[in-house]
Amino acid sequence: xxxxxxxxxxxxxxxxxxxxxxxxxxxxxxxxxxxxxxxxxxxxxxxxxxxxxxxxxxxxxxxxxxxxxxxxxxxxxxxxxxxxxxxxxxxxxxxxxxxxxxxxxxxxxxxxxxxxxxxxxxxxxxxxxxxxxxxxxxxxxxxxxxxxxxxxxxxxxxxxxxxxxxxxxxxxxxxxxxxxxxxxxxxxxxxxxxxxxxxxxxxxxxxxxxxxxxxxxxxxxxxxxxxxxxxxxxxxxxxxxxxxxxxxxxx
Numbered sequence: 001x002x003x004x005x006x007x008x009x010x011x012x013x014x015x016x017x018x019x020x021x022x023x024x025x026x027x028x029x030x031x032x033x034x035x036x037x038x039x040x041x042x043x044x045x046x047x048x049x050x051x052x053x054x055x056x057x058x059x060x061x062x063x064x065x066x067x068x069x070x071x072x073x074x075x076x077x078x079x080x081x082x083x084x085x086x087x088x089x090x091x092x093x094x095x096x097x098x099x100x101x102x103x104x105x106x107x108x109x110x111x112x113x114x115x116x117x118x119x120x121x122x123x124x125x126x127x128x129x130x131x132x133x134x135x136x137x138x139x140x141x142x143x144x145x146x147x148x149x150x151x152x153x154x155x156x157x158x159x160x161x162x163x164x165x166x167x168x169x170x171x172x173x174x175x176x177x178x179x180x181x182x183x184x185x186x187x188x189x190x191x192x193x194x195x196x197x198x199x200x201x202x203x204x205x206x207x208x209x210x211x212x213x214x215x216x217x218x219x220x221x222x223x224x225x226x227x228x229x230x231x232x233x234x235x236x237x238x239x240x241x242x243x244x245x246x247x248x249x250x251x
Contacts, residue, residue, distance in 0.1 A: 011183045011184060012134070014179060014183060015130075015133065015176070015179055015180075015183070018175050018176065018179055019172060019175075019176070022168060022171065022172055022175055023168050023172070026164050026165075026167055026168040026171075027164055027165065027168070029164060031160075031161075031162040031164060032162060032163040032164050032167065033161045033162065033163070034108060034111075034157070034161055034163060039106035039107055039108075039111075041055055041103075041106065041211060041223060041225050042211045042212040042214075042215035042216075042223040042224065042225065043055060043215055043220075043222065043223030043225070043226060050104075051104055051105070052103045052104065052106070054222060054223060054226040055103040055223065055225050055226055055229070056100050056103045056104055057100070058226045058229035058230060059095075059096040059097070059099045059100040059103070059229055060096065060100075061096075061229060061230060061233035062092060062093075062095055062096035062099065062229060062232055062233045062236065063093055063096030063097060063100075064096075064233075065089075065092060065093075065233050065236045065237050065240060066089050066090065066091070066092030066093025066094070066095070066096055066236065067089075067093050068089075068240060069085070069086075069088070069089030069092060069093075069236065069239075069240045069243075070086060070089045070090060070093060072240065072243060072244060073085055073086035073089060074086075077244065078243035078244055078246060083137075083138055083140075083143060084124050084125075084127040084128035084131060084138045084143060085124065085128050085243060086124075087120060087121075087123070087124030087127070087143060087147070088120075088121050088124030088125045088128060088239075089121075089124075089236070089240075090120060090121075090124070091117050091118065091119070091120030091121025091122070091123075091124050092117075092121050092236045093117075094116075094117030094120060095114070095117040095118050095120075095121055097117070098113040098114045098115075098116065098117045098118075099114045099229070101113050101114070102114035108158075112154060112158055115154045115157070115166065116150075116151065116154050118170070119147075119150025119151065119153060119154055119166070119169050119170075120147060120150060121236075122150060122169050122170055122172070122173050123146035123147055123149060123150040123169065123173075124143075124146075125173040125239075126146060126172055126173040126176060127142060127143055127146050129173065129176050129177065129180050129194075130176065130180075132180070132186065132187065132188070133176075133180045133183075133184040133186070135187060149169065150169050152165070153165040153166040153168070153169040154166060174198060174201065174202075177194050177195065177197075177198050178195070178198070180194070181194055181195060185249075186249070187248055187249055188246040188247065188248055188249060189245070189246045189247045189249060190242050190245045190246040191242075191246075193238050193239070193241065193242035193245075194239075194242065196238050197235045197236075197238040197239045197242070198235075200231050200232075200234045200235035200238060201231070201232065201235040203231045204228045204229075204231035204232040204234075204235060205228070207224040207225070207227040207228045207231060208224060208225055208228040209224070210224045211223050211224035211225045211228075212224070214227060
């Protein structure tokens with residue numbers, strides 16, 4: 001076994017350990033039921049007949065970024081395989097629609113249609129990162145399996161009221177990003193934008209957590225959940241710019 005093979009093997013081992021270990025850790029925790037207060041958002045003001053106007057309409061940003069991403073995938077205007085990235089941007093676009101539908105009438109049943117497209121985005125991103133780290137074109141079987149896992153996680157939550165599986169699907173691409181950037185050379189430029197996209201996503205989660213505090217701090221101008229949608233769109237936009245700017249790196 002060559003030194004190069006050994007170097008690649010331990011990196012792959014770390015990647016597998018992160019994915020499998022995070023799943024084992026998540027599923028051995030206590031079941032996590034959906035908090036019923038989750039649907040009680042700070043900014044519930046209607047406008048022009050639209051309930052929860054800000055939380056509903058801010059999803060337009062997410063939809064626009066998703067559609068723009070699908071367009072560059074359709075035209076093949078970036079280096080590297082596009083199938084997994086197309087799935088990611090399709091999930092982003094559908095998330096804009098699903099989230100708007102959910103925020104129109106927030107409850108567990110409409111939340112399903114918010115979370116299903118998000119799992120499409122999460123799994124598309126995960127497969128894209130994994131394939132590029134391994135320098136392999138993502139096959140249809142892997143893509144289909146990843147989407148099935150995402151679908152299963154939402155189904156599991158919906159019928160058991162246990163968020164553990166869904167939480168793992170949500171987090172595993174985020175855990176993968178720093179591993180891929182640090183441990184794998186990568187075949188394309190501008191990979192540092194992955195970390196910027198991760199930063200935007202973490203800000204989205206932070207502003208979601210402090211929904212009411214941000215609403216109060218801005219004197220009821222904007223709620224944290226609306227800001228979350230802006231940061232989420234920003235995260236996807238950074239990935240879109242990464243794909244547009246990057247170039248293949250010669251061996």
